[in-house]
Amino acid sequence: MDDLRREVNDAFEEAQPDFGDLDGVRERMFRAALTGHGAREGRRLQLAAGLAAILIAAIAIATFAYVRAGYRPSPEGPPRPVQSPTPSSKVLDVPNSTPVILYGDPAKPDQVDGMTWDGKLSGIVPVAPGTDSGNPAATLFATSSEIRDRSGQLVATGNYGAKFFRGTWADDEQQFCQMAPFDHLGAGGVPATLQIVTPGQAPRSIVQVGRIYEQVVTRVAACSVLADRAVVVQSYGGGGEAQYWVVQLSTGKILWTRKFAALHSPAAVVASRDGMYVAENVSSGKLPITGAGSTIYGPDGKEVGHLADWVEAFSWDGSLAVTDQGWVPGKVGLVNWRNGTVVWSAPAGYALQRSAAQPEGTSVAIWILTAGQLSTGGPFQADLYVIAADGQLVSLVRGTP
Amino acid sequence: VAQALSVDAVHPLFEQAVAGDEAAFEALIGPLVEPALRLAQSMLGDRWEAEDATQEAITRAWRKLGQLRPGMPLRPWFLAIVVNQCRNVRRTRWFRMIRIAEAFQAPRPSPNAIERVDIARALARLPYADRQALFLHFYLELPIEEVALALGISASAAKGRIYRACHRLRPDLVEENN
Numbered sequence: 331m332d333d334l335r336r337e338v339n340d341a342f343e344e345a346q347p348d349f350g351d352l353d354g355v356r357e358r359m360f361r362a363a364l365t366g367h368g369a370r371e372g373r374r375l376q377l378a379a380g381l382a383a384i385l386i387a388a389i390a391i392a393t394f395a396y397v398r399a400g401y402r403p404s405p406e407g408p409p410r411p412v413q414s415p416t417p418s419s420k421v422l423d424v425p426n427s428t429p430v431i432l433y434g435d436p437a438k439p440d441q442v443d444g445m446t447w448d449g450k451l452s453g454i455v456p457v458a459p460g461t462d463s464g465n466p467a468a469t470l471f472a473t474s475s476e477i478r479d480r481s482g483q484l485v486a487t488g489n490y491g492a493k494f495f496r497g498t499w500a501d502d503e504q505q506f507c508q509m510a511p512f513d514h515l516g517a518g519g520v521p522a523t524l525q526i527v528t529p530g531q532a533p534r535s536i537v538q539v540g541r542i543y544e545q546v547v548t549r550v551a552a553c554s555v556l557a558d559r560a561v562v563v564q565s566y567g568g569g570g571e572a573q574y575w576v577v578q579l580s581t582g583k584i585l586w587t588r589k590f591a592a593l594h595s596p597a598a599v600v601a602s603r604d605g606m607y608v609a610e611n612v613s614s615g616k617l618p619i620t621g622a623g624s625t626i627y628g629p630d631g632k633e634v635g636h637l638a639d640w641v642e643a644f645s646w647d648g649s650l651a652v653t654d655q656g657w658v659p660g661k662v663g664l665v666n667w668r669n670g671t672v673v674w675s676a677p678a679g680y681a682l683q684r685s686a687a688q689p690e691g692t693s694v695a696i697w698i699l700t701a702g703q704l705s706t707g708g709p710f711q712a713d714l715y716v717i718a719a720d721g722q723l724v725s726l727v728r729g730t731p
Numbered sequence: 732v733a734q735a736l737s738v739d740a741v742h743p744l745f746e747q748a749v750a751g752d753e754a755a756f757e758a759l760i761g762p763l764v765e766p767a768l769r770l771a772q773s774m775l776g777d778r779w780e781a782e783d784a785t786q787e788a789i790t791r792a793w794r795k796l797g798q799l800r801p802g803m804p805l806r807p808w809f810l811a812i813v814v815n816q817c818r819n820v821r822r823t824r825w826f827r828m829i830r831i832a833e834a835f836q837a838p839r840p841s842p843n844a845i846e847r848v849d850i851a852r853a854l855a856r857l858p859y860a861d862r863q864a865l866f867l868h869f870y871l872e873l874p875i876e877e878v879a880l881a882l883g884i885s886a887s888a889a890k891g892r893i894y895r896a897c898h899r900l901r902p903d904l905v906e907e908n909n
Binding site for chain 2: 334335337338339340341342343344345346347352355356360362363364515547613
C-alpha cells in the first residue's frame with residue numbers, strides 16, 4: 331500500500347502546476363474575497379474577458395483542414411486522410427437566418443469560421459463574444475445582459491443571468507427557458523421557477539419546480555416550444571442528479587418526474603431537444619471501469635431503451651444518440667438507440683469534446699480529441715465530424731495534430 | 732496547517748472571525764489556501780479556474796463562517812466548500828463544452844518515467860468520485876473522517892471509495908505491465 335501511495339502521490343504531484351508565489355496568490359485572493367463586490371466583480375470581469383479570449387482561441391485553434399468527401403467510414407475504420415489545410419479567407423456568405431456550425435481556424439487564432447450543415451459553404455463568421463451561448467442554429471448569441479444576431483446587431487437587452495447567460499435556448503431559435511432566481515446564497519434554498527423568455531419582453535413564469543440552493547445546480551436540460559415541453563434537472567450538492575421534471579410549457583403541468591436517493595442517483599441526465607426522451611447516465615462503480623450505462627425514458631416516462639455507454643446528446647429528432655464512456659477517453663459513437671445500431675464510430679481512443687444537432691435536420695456535429703491531446707492540456711484541438719443520420723461523413727474539419 | 736487542523740467552531744480566532752475580524756479569518760483560512768488550490772486544480776485541471784474557484788470558496792467561507800457547527804473542524808468544512816464550488820464550475824455549460832477529461836491530466840511521458848505514466852493513466856481511468864477521495868486521503872493526507880466531511884458522504888462511503896480506487900489501480904498496473 332505504501333508503494334502505491336507513493337506512486338499515486340507522485341502522479342498527483344506531476345499533474346499539479348507551478349502556482350508560483352503562493353504567498354502572493356493567497357494575499358490576492360483574500361484581498362479580493364474580503365473587499366466585497368468591487369473586487370469580486372473585477373475578478374469576474376477578468377474571468378469573463380479571459381473566457382471570451384479563451385473561447386475565441388479555442389474555436390480558432392481547433393481546426394485545420396476542411397474536407398468534403400462522399401465516403402462512408404466503417405464504424406471501426408479510420409477517417410480518410412484529409413486534404414491540405416485551407417484556412418478561410420472570406421466571410422461566410424449566407425443569410426443571418428441560415429443555421430451554421432461554428433468552428434475555428436488555426437491559421438488565424440482570433441478567427442471564427444462557420445459552415446453550413448450540408449458542408450457546402452464555409453467562411454469567416456464575425457461573431458461577437460458570447461459564441462458559446464448561441465441558439466441551436468447559431469443565429470442569436472446571448473450574454474448575461476444582451477442578445478445579438480450573427481452579424482453583431484443588438485437584438486435585445488435584459489437580465490439574462492448573474493454572471494453569464496443562464497438560459498437554455500428553445501427549438502424555435504427565438505425564445506429561451508431559464509430558472510429563477512439565478513442564484514441563492516442563503517441557507518436552505520428557495521423555490522425555483524421555470525420561466526420562458528422572449529427577448530425584449532418580461533420573463534413568463536411557467537411553474538414552480540425544484541429549488542435553487544447555493545451549492546446545488548437546478549438547470550433546464552431541454553426547452554421545446556415546438557413540442558410544448560421542458561425538462562428541468564436538479565442535482566445533489568454532493569454530485570449526481572437528485573430529480574428531474576418533464577413539464578408542459580403551455581400549462582405548467584408536470585407530465586412526469588423521477589426522483590433519486592443520493593446513493594442511487596444517476597451521474598448525469600440528458601434530454602433530447604424536444605424533451606420527449608430523457609437519458610439517465612449511470613456509473614456502474616464496478617469493473618470494468620468503463621462500464622457505465624444509460625437508460626432512456628420516453629414521452630410518458632416509460633423506459634424505452636438502454637445502452638451500455640453513456641448518452642451525451644441526441645440528434646434533433648431524438649432518434650440518434652451521441653455516446654461515449656463517461657468522462658474519460660473511450661469510444662465515441664453515434665447510435666440508433668432504439669435498435670443499438672452504431673451509425674458511426676470515432677477512431678479508437680478519442681474523447682468527446684462536445685456535439686451539436688442540426689436544427690430541424692438529422693445530421694450531428696461531433697468534436698473529438700485524442701487522449702494525448704487531453705493529457706497535454708490541449709482541450710481545444712478537436713477534430714470536427716459532421717455525420718448524416720445514415721452514417722455518411724458530411725464534413726471533416728481536422729484539428730491540430 | 733497544524734493550526735487549521737485543530738481549529739473548530741469554539742476556537743478564539745474563530746469567534747473573532749465570526750465577529751468580522753478579517754485578520755483572524757485570514758489566520759484561520761490562510762493555511763488552507765494551498766491545499767484548497769491543489770484540490771481545485773485536481774478537479775478542474777486548470778490553474779486559473781482553480782484560483783477562481785478557491786477565491787470564490789474563500790468568499791463563501793467568509794459569508795458562512797457563522798454557520799459552522801460547534802465541534803466541526805475547519806479544514807474539511809472549508810474544503811467541502813471548495814469541492815462544491817468546483818462541482819458547480821464543472822457543471823457549467825462552458826466547462827462541459829471545453830471539457831478537460833476528468834480534469835486530471837496525466838504527465839507527459841519521459842524515458843525514465845514509464846512507471847509514473849502507468850499510474851497516471853490508471854488514475855485517469857478511475858471514476859471521478861473515487862479519484863477525488865484518493866486525492867484528499869493520499870495527497871492532502873486527510874484522515875478518512877475529514878475526507879467524508881469534505882465530500883459530504885459517510886466515513887464508510889469515503890473508505891469504500893478509497894478502497895475501491897486502490898483495488899482498481901492494481902489490476903490496471905498489472906495490465907499495463909503485461
